[in-house]
Amino acid sequence: MSDAVTPEVGAAFRLMMRQQGLRPEDLIDERGSTSxxxxxxxxxxxxxxxxxxxxxxxxxxxxxxxxxxxxxxxxxxxxxxxxxxxxxxxxxxxxxxxxxxxxxxxxxxxxxxxxxxxxxxxxxxxxxxxxxxxxxxxxxxxxxxxxxxxxxxxxxxxxxxxxxxxxxxxxxxxxxxxxxxxxxxxxxxxxxxxxxxxxxxxxMTRYPRPEVQKRSYEADRLEQLWSALYSSGSNDVVLDELIVWFLLETGARRGVLVQIGVGDLLCSSLRVRLHEKKNKVDEQPVTEALMAALLSMALSRGDVLAANPEGLALEEITLEDVRRRRVTLRPDRPVFYYADARTVSRDGATPAREPHPLTVRRFNSLWDRLKRELPWLDEIHGRPHDLRKSVGTSVERVLGHATARAFLRHSAGSVTGTYVAAGPEEAARAHAWLTGVEAEETCAEEW
Ligand SMILES: [Zn+2]
Ligand SMILES: [Zn+2]
Ligand SMILES: [Zn+2]
Known part of the structure; x- marks a missing residue:
């Protein structure tokens, strides 16, 4: 205590210490003893x-x-x-x-x-x-x-x-x-x-975020990107196509594709459950075509069948079979698989090599290939995340900021700090507009 402390202050201080359960040695002993x-x-x-x-x-x-x-x-x-x-x-x-x-x-x-x-x-x-x-x-x-x-x-x-x-x-x-x-x-x-x-x-010195490069692609560039999927020497076009399709239609982050499991395909309501950042889970509408493609990927490459009482052939199983429970799927299996070139079929003709569940490395190799094919993509150092931006920009341009945020599942208060009251309905509306498929009756009236 310094000399300047009056008795009143000292008494108040001791009272406060007692109330807090502090002893004088608490203030000295342990101070600075931790590296x-x-x-x-x-x-x-x-x-x-x-x-x-x-x-x-x-x-x-x-x-x-x-x-x-x-x-x-x-x-x-x-x-x-x-x-x-x-x-x-x-x-x-x-x-x-x-x-x-x-x-x-x-x-x-x-x-x-x-x-x-x-x-x-x-x-x-x-x-x-x-x-x-x-x-x-x-x-x-x-x-x-x-x-x-x-x-x-x-x-x-x-x-x-x-x-x-x-x-x-x-x-x-x-x-x-x-x-x-x-x-x-x-x-x-x-x-x-x-x-x-x-x-x-x-x-510490802070560094403002760098000017964000314009990273959303106009329709012609998206088309070039799409055709480069086929011309860039992919060893698995089916997978690459489905990756890009999924990113474009759902506006998902790439981590979502790696995590999505068969149980996240909500076949009856045509929705997928997306595991986003911070353990957030959201549902997003998808088209029947995308759902069928996802299901086909999982069925043809993964070991996802739990029960098949009617003995349906794998390649014959349809979305309707899953909806009507003619087959039962294992919810814990991944949806996306990378099948290397040697895994040709699962019917025994070729030695069966288990396809590997997709990892983020596939995105790197896919985008590397696309960049070699498309100089403009290389110049702007394009990334899978740009697809999300592109979709977001299109949605925002036509349907507004709130809807774009709902579609991209930005949590309120993040990124721009603006609270926007838009929910699943807006997301469904955005999806309907993007794909030209009306998700729900209620949307149809407005369009
Ligand atoms: Zn040196
Ligand atoms: Zn040196
Ligand atoms: Zn040196």
Missing amino acids: LGEFARASVLPALTAGKRQAWAPYVTVVLKGLADLCACTCARCLSAMNGLGLYGACACVRAGACDCRIQDLAAGGVGVATCLETCPVLGTRELCDVTLAELERVSRWVQMRATKRTLVRNARRARAGRPQFAYDGRSAVEHLRAFLSALYNFAMEDRTTGVTRNLALK
Whole structure:
């Protein structure tokens, strides 16, 4: 207590302490006795949602362990120790324990070091209370530099193949890092044993989101994209077609396709259940044609039949058979499968290889192929997510913002922060307009 404290204040303070169940030693003893790493492992990571833990994992590692052996130099020799995915080995200088790289190559990394031997600081072993804003910024520069090096490596490879370059300054990496640190400080502030009283991460340099490139495709480009599915040398056109069809008709995120199970196909009501971000589940209308195609994919490639009392042949089973319960399907099986070229049939003629459930890797290879076929797509660095944008833009143009949001299942308050009262009916209306199929009677009156 300082001399300036009056007896009244002192008494009030002691009363408050008693009411809170605090002893004087509580304020002193445990303060600053936790390292950042211990606190993160014991209190922060277990409390994060699975999504955040996954998204932040690379940055958690950097904060706790630094970037051992990663140098900040951008010379060709040092870049050769990187691979394009952000994995790296020690450069020749680090291995030799001496660096003769040019100062401009070192400066281009942006972290302000004069040698390859100086690496990213490790915060995990620092006392949580003692970590400074300068240290957080320092780690942030290193994270940004790693992203920059990765882009340089990718661009060099693309340049050799005559493909357009990426412009990336690592700001989203820094934003992820900042988000993790901010969560860590928030937890620390709510835990009086840490002695942390403010969220230092909030003071870190922020990077505004980059100008969003126009990423919705007009009808002619969508048509080109569609025909490139067939001309780009796909080893599984049926799958690629169904992927793009599904994305276009439902406006779903790509993660949805990987997760969707046979039980999510609501055949009678012509709806699919979509597992969206944050464990949100929504139902979306689909056309009879899409439903039949999804069912056919699941039946022909997956082991999805639970009961088939009438002994129907697989390729004869229709949507109607499922609706009328002539066959029963297993709800826990995936819908989408990647059948490799050798899996030709399941009738025993070819050695049966179990088709693999779809993974997000298929999207990467599909879009890579499309980009090789379509220079404009390569130039704008097109992604599967663009299809969602394209559909959203079309819906918005004709049916308005609220309907577009409902169709894309943006939760209220997200993205733009606008609350929009539009629900399943609007989504159904948007789908009806997109596909030219009236989903419900009530919609027909208005159109
Ligand atoms: Zn170098
Ligand atoms: Zn180096
Ligand atoms: Zn060097």
